[in-house]
Amino acid sequence: MISNAMAQRLNQQINKEFYSAYFYMSMSAHSESENLAGMAAWFMAKYNEETAHAMKIYRYLHDQGARVELEAVDKPPTRYAGVLDMFEKTLAHEQEVTASFNDLVEATLAEKDHATSIFLHWFVTEQIEEEATVSNIIGRVKLVGERGEGLFMIDNELAGLAKQMPQTMDIQVP
Numbered sequence: 001m002i003s004n005a006m007a008q009r010l011n012q013q014i015n016k017e018f019y020s021a022y023f024y025m026s027m028s029a030h031s032e033s034e035n036l037a038g039m040a041a042w043f044m045a046k047y048n049e050e051t052a053h054a055m056k057i058y059r060y061l062h063d064q065g066a067r068v069e070l071e072a073v074d075k076p077p078t079r080y081a082g083v084l085d086m087f088e089k090t091l092a093h094e095q096e097v098t099a100s101f102n103d104l105v106e107a108t109l110a111e112k113d114h115a116t117s118i119f120l121h122w123f124v125t126e127q128i129e130e131e132a133t134v135s136n137i138i139g140r141v142k143l144v145g146e147r148g149e150g151l152f153m154i155d156n157e158l159a160g161l162a163k164q165m166p167q168t169m170d171i172q173v174p
Protein backbone atom coordinates (compact mmCIF):
# COMPACT_ATOMS: atom_id res chain seq x y z
CA MET A 1 0.00 0.00 0.00
CA ILE A 2 1.26 3.47 -0.83
CA SER A 3 -0.11 6.88 0.18
CA ASN A 4 -2.55 8.79 -2.03
CA ALA A 5 0.00 11.56 -2.41
CA MET A 6 2.60 9.06 -3.65
CA ALA A 7 0.10 7.47 -6.04
CA GLN A 8 -0.65 10.92 -7.44
CA ARG A 9 3.06 11.63 -7.95
CA LEU A 10 3.54 8.30 -9.71
CA ASN A 11 0.53 8.99 -11.94
CA GLN A 12 2.14 12.30 -12.89
CA GLN A 13 5.32 10.42 -13.74
CA ILE A 14 3.34 8.05 -16.00
CA ASN A 15 2.14 11.15 -17.84
CA LYS A 16 5.73 12.42 -18.19
CA GLU A 17 6.86 9.07 -19.59
CA PHE A 18 4.04 9.11 -22.14
CA TYR A 19 4.99 12.67 -23.04
CA SER A 20 8.59 11.47 -23.55
CA ALA A 21 7.29 8.68 -25.80
CA TYR A 22 5.15 11.13 -27.79
CA PHE A 23 8.03 13.61 -28.05
CA TYR A 24 10.38 10.94 -29.42
CA MET A 25 7.77 9.69 -31.84
CA SER A 26 7.40 13.26 -33.10
CA MET A 27 11.17 13.42 -33.70
CA SER A 28 11.03 10.02 -35.39
CA ALA A 29 8.35 11.33 -37.74
CA HIS A 30 10.36 14.48 -38.45
CA SER A 31 13.51 12.41 -39.13
CA GLU A 32 11.65 10.13 -41.52
CA SER A 33 10.33 13.16 -43.41
CA GLU A 34 13.95 14.34 -43.72
CA ASN A 35 15.03 10.94 -45.15
CA LEU A 36 17.00 10.12 -42.01
CA ALA A 37 15.97 6.49 -41.63
CA GLY A 38 18.54 5.59 -38.96
CA MET A 39 17.54 8.51 -36.79
CA ALA A 40 13.85 7.72 -37.32
CA ALA A 41 14.49 4.14 -36.14
CA TRP A 42 16.46 5.34 -33.12
CA PHE A 43 13.77 7.79 -32.00
CA MET A 44 11.09 5.15 -32.55
CA ALA A 45 13.06 2.73 -30.34
CA LYS A 46 13.15 5.50 -27.71
CA TYR A 47 9.38 5.82 -28.07
CA ASN A 48 9.11 2.11 -27.25
CA GLU A 49 11.44 2.48 -24.27
CA GLU A 50 9.47 5.39 -22.82
CA THR A 51 6.18 3.55 -23.22
CA ALA A 52 7.74 0.63 -21.35
CA HIS A 53 8.79 3.05 -18.56
CA ALA A 54 5.22 4.31 -18.25
CA MET A 55 3.96 0.73 -18.08
CA LYS A 56 6.48 -0.19 -15.39
CA ILE A 57 4.96 2.52 -13.15
CA TYR A 58 1.44 1.53 -14.23
CA ARG A 59 2.13 -2.05 -13.09
CA TYR A 60 3.67 -0.86 -9.81
CA LEU A 61 0.62 1.25 -8.95
CA HIS A 62 -1.67 -1.74 -9.45
CA ASP A 63 0.64 -4.03 -7.48
CA GLN A 64 0.42 -1.52 -4.62
CA GLY A 65 -3.38 -1.44 -4.76
CA ALA A 66 -3.42 2.14 -6.08
CA ARG A 67 -5.40 3.55 -8.99
CA VAL A 68 -3.91 4.41 -12.36
CA GLU A 69 -5.29 7.74 -13.54
CA LEU A 70 -4.30 8.82 -17.02
CA GLU A 71 -4.15 12.51 -17.91
CA ALA A 72 -4.00 14.31 -21.26
CA VAL A 73 -0.58 14.21 -22.89
CA ASP A 74 0.88 17.55 -24.01
CA LYS A 75 1.55 18.24 -27.66
CA PRO A 76 5.26 17.83 -28.48
CA PRO A 77 7.11 20.15 -30.89
CA THR A 78 6.57 19.09 -34.52
CA ARG A 79 9.28 21.12 -36.27
CA TYR A 80 12.99 21.00 -35.54
CA ALA A 81 15.82 23.22 -36.76
CA GLY A 82 18.09 20.24 -37.47
CA VAL A 83 19.70 17.15 -36.04
CA LEU A 84 21.67 18.93 -33.33
CA ASP A 85 18.49 20.73 -32.27
CA MET A 86 16.67 17.40 -31.88
CA PHE A 87 19.41 15.84 -29.75
CA GLU A 88 19.89 18.96 -27.65
CA LYS A 89 16.14 19.01 -26.98
CA THR A 90 16.34 15.31 -26.12
CA LEU A 91 19.15 15.90 -23.61
CA ALA A 92 17.36 18.86 -22.00
CA HIS A 93 14.24 16.73 -21.72
CA GLU A 94 16.07 13.78 -20.17
CA GLN A 95 17.68 16.13 -17.64
CA GLU A 96 14.19 17.31 -16.63
CA VAL A 97 13.10 13.69 -16.25
CA THR A 98 16.16 12.98 -14.08
CA ALA A 99 15.24 15.93 -11.83
CA SER A 100 11.70 14.61 -11.64
CA PHE A 101 12.93 11.17 -10.45
CA ASN A 102 15.20 12.82 -7.89
CA ASP A 103 12.18 14.72 -6.51
CA LEU A 104 10.19 11.50 -6.42
CA VAL A 105 12.91 9.65 -4.50
CA GLU A 106 13.09 12.52 -2.02
CA ALA A 107 9.34 12.29 -1.47
CA THR A 108 9.65 8.55 -0.76
CA LEU A 109 12.37 9.25 1.82
CA ALA A 110 10.24 11.91 3.51
CA GLU A 111 7.35 9.42 3.73
CA LYS A 112 9.61 6.50 4.68
CA ASP A 113 8.10 4.69 1.69
CA HIS A 114 10.99 2.27 1.16
CA ALA A 115 9.19 0.07 -1.37
CA THR A 116 8.65 2.98 -3.77
CA SER A 117 12.15 4.25 -3.09
CA ILE A 118 13.65 0.90 -4.13
CA PHE A 119 11.28 0.67 -7.11
CA LEU A 120 12.52 4.08 -8.32
CA HIS A 121 16.21 3.12 -8.12
CA TRP A 122 15.94 1.39 -11.49
CA PHE A 123 14.81 4.67 -13.08
CA VAL A 124 17.56 6.70 -11.39
CA THR A 125 20.17 4.34 -12.86
CA GLU A 126 18.45 4.31 -16.25
CA GLN A 127 18.62 8.12 -16.42
CA ILE A 128 22.43 8.07 -16.09
CA GLU A 129 22.60 5.79 -19.12
CA GLU A 130 20.10 7.86 -21.13
CA GLU A 131 21.85 11.17 -20.52
CA ALA A 132 25.25 9.63 -21.33
CA THR A 133 24.02 8.13 -24.62
CA VAL A 134 22.49 11.40 -25.81
CA SER A 135 25.52 13.48 -24.73
CA ASN A 136 27.69 11.10 -26.72
CA ILE A 137 25.52 11.50 -29.84
CA ILE A 138 25.62 15.33 -29.47
CA GLY A 139 29.42 15.19 -29.26
CA ARG A 140 29.63 13.10 -32.43
CA VAL A 141 27.22 15.32 -34.35
CA LYS A 142 29.37 18.32 -33.40
CA LEU A 143 32.44 16.43 -34.56
CA VAL A 144 31.21 15.48 -38.03
CA GLY A 145 28.69 18.26 -38.64
CA GLU A 146 25.02 17.99 -39.44
CA ARG A 147 25.04 18.06 -43.21
CA GLY A 148 26.33 16.06 -46.14
CA GLU A 149 28.61 13.13 -45.40
CA GLY A 150 28.75 13.82 -41.68
CA LEU A 151 24.99 13.61 -41.40
CA PHE A 152 24.99 10.41 -43.47
CA MET A 153 27.56 8.89 -41.08
CA ILE A 154 25.57 9.83 -37.96
CA ASP A 155 22.40 8.46 -39.49
CA ASN A 156 24.10 5.12 -40.21
CA GLU A 157 25.50 5.00 -36.72
CA LEU A 158 22.07 5.59 -35.20
CA ALA A 159 20.65 2.83 -37.39
CA GLY A 160 23.23 0.50 -35.80
CA LEU A 161 22.34 1.65 -32.30
CA ALA A 162 18.61 1.26 -33.00
CA LYS A 163 19.17 -2.38 -34.03
CA GLN A 164 20.45 -3.13 -30.53
CA MET A 165 17.35 -1.63 -28.89
CA PRO A 166 14.06 -3.48 -28.45
CA GLN A 167 11.84 -2.63 -31.38
CA THR A 168 8.66 -4.06 -29.99
CA MET A 169 6.67 -2.73 -27.08
CA ASP A 170 7.92 -4.35 -23.93
CA ILE A 171 4.57 -4.38 -22.21
CA GLN A 172 3.58 -7.34 -20.09
CA VAL A 173 -0.09 -8.10 -20.26
CA PRO A 174 -1.15 -10.19 -17.26
Ligand SMILES: [Fe+2]
Pocket residue numbers: 017020049050053097
Ligand atom coordinates in the same frame (compact mmCIF):
# COMPACT_ATOMS: atom_id res chain seq x y z
FE1 LIG B 1 11.66 7.34 -19.29
Ligand SMILES: [Fe+2]
Pocket residue numbers: 020050094097130
Ligand atom coordinates in the same frame (compact mmCIF):
# COMPACT_ATOMS: atom_id res chain seq x y z
FE1 LIG C 1 14.07 8.72 -21.22
